[in-house]
Amino acid sequence: MPGAENIPADLLYSDTHEWLRIEGEEAVIGITGFAQDALGDITYVELPAVGDAFSIGQPFGSVESVKAASDLVAPANGTVVAVNDSLENSPELLNVSPYDEGWIARIALPGAPGGLMDAAAYEEFCAGEK
Amino acid sequence: MSELHTPLTQWHQAHGAKMAPFAGWLMPIQYEGILAEHKHTREHVSLFDICHMGEFRIQNPGADEALARAVSHNLATLAPGRCRYGFLLNAAGGVLDDCIIYRFGPDDFMIVVNAACAANDFAALRERLPESVSLRDISDATAKIDLQGPESVAVLEDALGENFHGLPYFAFRKTTFNGAPLLASRTGYTGELGFELYCPANKAETLWETLLADSRVKPAGLGARDTLRLEAGLPLYGHELDEKHSPAEAGMGRMLTSGADYVGKAGALAERENLVPLRIEGRRAARNGDAVVLPNGTEAGVVTSGSFAPSLECVIALAWVKAAHAGEENFIVRAARSDLPARRTTVPFYKNGTARNKL
Known part of the structure; x- marks a missing residue:
């Protein structure tokens, strides 16, 4: 499973270990390989609802592993336009495919997101967290 | 903070385990992942490093009678070669620890206790047992490795070249492994067929690697041990058992059949x-x-x-x-x-x- 290595080059990253992929005026968000590795086997995902609006740094859902529960923290301001329903019955997708099949939500961006790291900066950030 | 190491701590670190402090020890929480290790234990067989738990030897004439007054276990019906689960209680009937007692002979026992409680248990037992009864902490010299899962008996038989089908639940046998003493007891903390193995600490790594050489066996950490024991409804000291609660409150009242006047007996059935x-x-x-x-x-x-x-x-x-x-x-x-x-x-x-x- 992806850990702190193999950080995709084309994404942006928050210091709370969420990733964001900009697609026009929308973005897809999820949690990083580092995050899923730290959490361990994920057993439950609380998804936001379509239409939920949140600001950067706000909790927009939560994930639970066998051992712990933690908030999902918004990496950008946005309004939810779609969620990955398959996580409800297959939360392990966050472990096995955090950057692809384990995407969490698609949000409409009110503007260009700020304060995020590129892959190189995030890799360095993860090294400091270990 | 510096945690205690088991004889296998280095092995775990070298094999990619996620380590964390538990009861003062640096222990493996998981290798491959808790869910995979849990499933493998239910379907096949897993190996757990449980060297952190404490073992005391209690011997000498008078040990039987004195121990029966120190713990809740009914020793009158505990035959040599058998072991029994029970409690060390405080005066009010609250649980100081849960422990398994092995009877080696008329006045010869081993008691296996939780790591976090071991020092207090030793002090309480020393106070309750007369000086003529020897109480020795053999924890450092003793390794404990649990082999758990439906395929455990086949794995153990292959590893030791010995038949274990005759060993009933909560019975044990003393045998040898690589020339060293090995105690195999048909007990465990997963709800699956399994064995708890005790050997000298300096043989732990050889025993561990010998058992793991069998392709049916995988190592499992304390994370899976916890989900397995919870599904089996088994209590964990500090969670379902503590000094404020009696064994009866934890659903263990029926186990309290000892006729001895043991410490805490009057309060042990309070609910x-x-x-x-x-x-x-x-x-x-x-x-x-x-x-x-x-x-x-x-x-x-x-x-x-x-x-x-x-x-x-x-x-x-x-x-x-x-x-x-x-x-x-x-x-x-x-x-x-x-x-x-x-x-x-x-x-x-x-x-x-x-x-x-x-x-």
Whole structure:
């Protein structure tokens, strides 16, 4: 499973270990390989609802592993336009495919997101967290 | 902070285990992942490093009688070659520790205790046993490795070249491994057929690697040990057992058959609260410390352990509930992010365990 290595080059990253992929005026968000590795086997995902609006740094859902529960923290301001329903019955997708099949939500961006790291900066950030 | 190391700590680190402090020891929490290790234990066989637990030897004439007054175990019906689960109680009948006692002879025993309680247990036993009875802490010299899962008997037989089909549940046998003494007991903490193996600490790594050389065996960490024991409905000291609660409150009253006048006997059957097993549909877990209320909001108790149950695909929990409410069918667990409807169920939560299977 992806850990702190193999950080995709084309994404942006928050210091709370969420990733964001900009697609026009929308973005897809999820949690990083580092995050899923730290959490361990994920057993439950609380998804936001379509239409939920949140600001950067706000909790927009939560994930639970066998051992712990933690908030999902918004990496950008946005309004939810779609969620990955398959996580409800297959939360392990966050472990096995955090950057692809384990995407969490698609949000409409009110503007260009700020304060995020590129892959190189995030890799360095993860090294400091270990 | 510097934690104690077992004879296998380096092995775990070298083999990619996630390590964490537990009861003062640096222990493996998981290797491949808790869910995979849990499943492998239920379906095949796993190996657990349990060297952190404490072992004491109790010997000399008078040991039998004196020990029977120090612990709740009924020693009168414990034959040599058998072991029994029970409690070290405080004067009020609260649980100082849960422990297994092995009888080697008329006045010769081994007692296996929790790592976090070992120092207190030793002090309490020393105080309760007369000077003429020898009490020795053999924990450092003794390694404990648990082999657990339906295929454990086949693996053990292949590794030792010896038949273990004749060994009943809660019986043990002294044998040898690579010229060193090995005690194999048909016990465990997973709800599956399994063995707890005790050998000299300096043989731990050889025994560990010998058993792992069998392709059916994988190492498992304390994470899977916890989900396995919870599904089996087995208590964990500090969660379902503590000094404030009697064995009867934890559902162990029927086990208290000793005729001896042991410390704490008068309070051992008191029931102010009861441990209630709860089943919660869905995947959002109840956790230790979550409040438990009745559907009308009346405070009822607190969760002691809770987890997503990998073999049941729902959430299970144990909770201390006031005796007056313990008979209710429906409860609400006030979890950190949501209220969870919970229904009383029965233990073991997981009913297909192989622990007691006749071989």
